[in-house]
Amino acid sequence: MGERWKSVLWGSVGLVGLLAAGPALAADRAAGTGPLVAPPICSGRDAAVPLGSDKCKRVENEPGSIALTLNGTVSTLNNVGGSNSGGKLTGGYAISTTNYNDVYHPPVMEVDAGNTIYFQLNNLMPTPAAGSPPPTNHTNLHTHGLIVAPRPLGSPEGLGDNIFVDFAPGQNPPQGAQYRINIPKVIPKAVFEPNSAENVAYPTGLNWYHPHIHGVTSPQVGGGMAGLISIGAPKDQLIVEGADGRPDAKATEELRARTGVEYLILREMRLNTATLPENADNAPAVIAPKGFSCTTPAGQVAPGGYCTGADPSQVWLFTVNGQRYPDLTVPSGRNKLWRIANMSANQTFVLQLLDDKGNAQAFDVLTVDGVTAGKPDDKSGRVESVGVTSLLMMPAARAEILVRNDGARTYTAKDLVLASTPVMVTTPATPTTPATTSNLFGNPAIALAAVHIEPAQVAQAAAPRLSLQKPPVLASTTATPKEKAAARTTVASGHNHRHDGHAHGHTAMAAAPVPAQGGASANDGSTIGIGPCFTRPKVGIGLLAGERRQVTFGLASGTLALGAGIVDYKGKVNEQIAVTPFDASNGHVCSPFGASEVWELVNATNFPHNFHMHQVKFRLAKEEDLKKVGVKTGPIVDPTGAMKNVYLPEDGGTVDVWHDTLPLPPSANADGTNPGRVYIVVNFKAVEQIGSFVYHCHILGHEDAGMMAAMEVVNGTPQMKVAQR
Template identity: 25%
Template sequence: MQRAPQDVCDRPGPGSAIAEPAELRSHDGILETDLSVHDEKLPDGTTRYCYLTSDGKPSPTLRLKPGDQLVIHFKNDLVDLDTATPAIDRALAGAPICTAKKAANPCESGAMTPISTNLHFHGLTVPPVCHQDDVLKTSIQPDDAPFEYRLRIPDDAPPGLYWYHPHLHGFSKTQVLGGASGAIIIEGIERADPSLAGLPERVLVIRDQDLANPDAQPSKSEPVMSKSQLDSDGDVANSGTGFGKPSKDLSVNFVPVPYPNYPPATLSMKPGERQLWRVLNASAITYLNLTLLVGRAPQQIGIVGLDGVPLQFHGSPSPSVQWVNHIGLPPGSRAEFIVEGPPAGASALLVTRAVDTGPAGENDPNRALLTITASADAGEPQAALPAHAEPLPRPVRPWVGDVAPVRVRMLFFSEQPENPNDPNSPTKFFMTIDGETPKPFDPQSDVPDITVKQGEVEDWIIENRSMELHDFHIHQLHFQLLDWSGIAVNEPFLRDTVNVPYYNGRMLKYPSVRLRMDFRDPNIIGTFVYHCHVLEHEDGGMMGRIRVVPANTASSTTPPNQRTKGEL
């Protein structure tokens, strides 16, 4: 029997008032919940994915304290929405595919099919092993019993915003683009900055999705544009103007903001009220550049945390708040910042300004997201920070920026279009150690590209040798951005995701970032991945495998074939 859309992944209409995700909080040191994943195909051919609790709450926000246990009884309720096309034909070109074996162990199957899935706990420093945060082998099928994820939040976990989403190679983009994502909050950010104590807090999850109106003419408020060009995936190519049809629509807490008129979602705040906004870019491919406008004037927002880590944490010399008038969020990134409600009688508009993704990138133009209306009767957000903040304990390790790296590695992003004269022709994606031959990530291999000892600190230089913006992310740890194409930057704080600028074909050297990589936490021992977080690139092979071995391991930290090529 075919399911009606309202049976599973129901969504609000454009222009709706946003509702915050339901919250599930830990009690007595544990948060235990049932969670299932569903999919459906709409009459227009687009697909939706959603996470639901046993009582039907979509994509709940999971709130835990350091030291708590998270237990999720996870059920795969996906159905094959396209039985007419073989699974191998539906995966991105160049991505190695394997298929499910009957009665396979979910911890070992590595199955990659349209109805396989798993969970990744993005940003958390927890062991990369099955039932915790393994994404290399763990694959759960619809006929499997509920799969238990059981992980402990470290006692010294940075307080801030994290998220969960599927990380199944070859199908991550499809499931995340369909809406499979949710927020995780580790409590205690007011302990890093006592001035935050008592602030109301609001969770905003920005997702992308296929265009609801792909054939619509552009809004008359935009300049006249030439006809949109499509890339190899059928997405709109970067216009380089800040205008034109976007590659994907955006939504705010599932309220869609569709092309071409972008009717914003809405919310009310008390005039001048201060709130802490926790904003997650859960997009599969869309970059954000967020600005809060009153009239046409950008407002100051106070950044207090990035990618789950307070600016002033682990001995960082950063100020606890940095006041800016915009914040860039690549796919997968998060920001936590102080906002003030507009004055009485006024309204504000949260917009994302255009992001130049390069000649081979998608189009991420200017567009509105959220209208904020000042109202004395506005309701409060469902959560507020505690009114009293006990300071965090002193860090047990020196600030990573003060630790000399034991080695420097160079890696690079690259792409291989089928037609070298057409950057938008079908493309293979690579992430390669300098000196090696580019090849797509092989999910069936167990050989690490990089091996590191726990306890070490390294510098990684990530070059971009393609004509498209890329978004570097590594699991299990955070890093400090040291320089941008050879120019030192003043960022004494941590990230887990960072843009790497594109190469325009005329530069004298490839753009790059230099990152101070922190492998000191014992929780990261094991094998995990680093990749571009534009998920069609990740699915297409732009990923590598890293193994962190115990500090007392006697063997070399780098396989013999990498000692001169992977180390500088």
């Protein structure tokens, strides 16, 4: 039986507990390469803020909405053009990549809930050479983490977050492929509490946009086709409580005033080059066609933001906002709110703030995957921030952390290193095999940035207690009675129908095309048709009492693949879809609109995966959820103990933390006979969830290899497929 865990900060982000046994990693703090350069920002929230890119426009007659042109291209990125370089910072090298708008970091899109983001996607990548395997240089767009309508190509309301579209080079509607991403102002509280009839404010926090063409997602994202989406004001969640436990408005205002905000976008590239990074100066480099391991000094963090492979021409480059080993400064008497995103296609980071002796310094975690996270305070109704010394960030992870220098924390040194450190797992010896030690996520010990905590000019008093705004599941709705009524009407009127082989849902709204900004051609994109719903005679697509869905991460003839099934209360798998590499035409999982379901995620491989589902937030199942479906373990079954030293169980009251990604512990056996398991709860309660989308491993090389499956949320009668037995 696996270990019992309580619901805490699980997801693509996790709080790291103990790392590998043995001495701490030494981190010599060398001077950085220069102050951190902010990514370009396009704000719909504040019209007074200059737009950070000439590809952005504020939308006329729609205050708060913003439009961005994305020209997908293949070009050489470099550091020419001044300190900002329009986002062209690539660690000092000139590198040819697939990217947007000839930059490594396209703009961060900042909007409030209730506004719209328009993306005009032009595929300007070259037409593939004859004989190139499809879908070379094809592309599309996904808005990761958002609960928004997946409207299909041709919808009168505009193309939504639908990945079943394909734009080949030069294959664009007039003025480009026009995506219209409507951010709801409120969503049904039933998305978080299934029996609620109220609404809650749409969650604030970090999300992102990137391509999602199966087979080439990893190289496109890795080359720079990805940017952040920020919903709401990041500092609004910070609250200072007075002695009576109530918010202190003056102290809260002061805390926010002395807290600066910075984006930290983490990426990496394995390169072939004849020049080391410190001498790069726009030296040419090419992305290595195959991965390679990294050599780092024993017991130390590799300095300078890179390490080398066995071949001296191999350089593994790690960047923050495209910079190699920048300088981060926390001024005296002030704080920094770091909004961190792992936008690497495949690489995991385990973040620590280290001194030169390897002592990890504490920081406060505020949000995980765009949702407030922390310990509940029943007296105030808010949550306490969680102080940690390590933070696990798998691909796609987002987190907001507060590094305090206002008297709330002390540090063992003023010069620190923001590092990514490995998680080492030891397999005990058996009578026939010796003990082995392996790197769970394959991430080297790398110094990412130099951090300077400026000393106080005068003695600082202890800072007041920090608490956070309630997460959506606990928050009272900010919607007006009129908005509540409108949202209820929207859910009631949402409908479902077939279009080019797949379902979608939407609400009535006036079309608002993206302002014309130029397109590649007048050719239409194509729709990727998907197969029928997997259903059962006399039962349909839903679950019976005591049943749960099961998704298996496994291998099919050596190829990464997914399978699905339905498990009854006694644990019997009654129906199933075989473990098969992704094929959109296959039968697939369908859930009825309005359902609340327990999903069992089974990892039958001997390495971790990173589960992601579009259009939803989900949480770990609680004891009462598991009892209803006959599960007698906790929500996480970790047969190898590989995750034992990775996640810190909550030691206090419980709090629901909602995610869009989740790490899965590996199987104890290579043949999958003793798999890792995670149980989650998913609620399909918002009309924006009606339609076709996917779930997959968000280690994008795994997804491209076949570890993805289509699914639908259906409001109506789906196309049928008889269950396999």
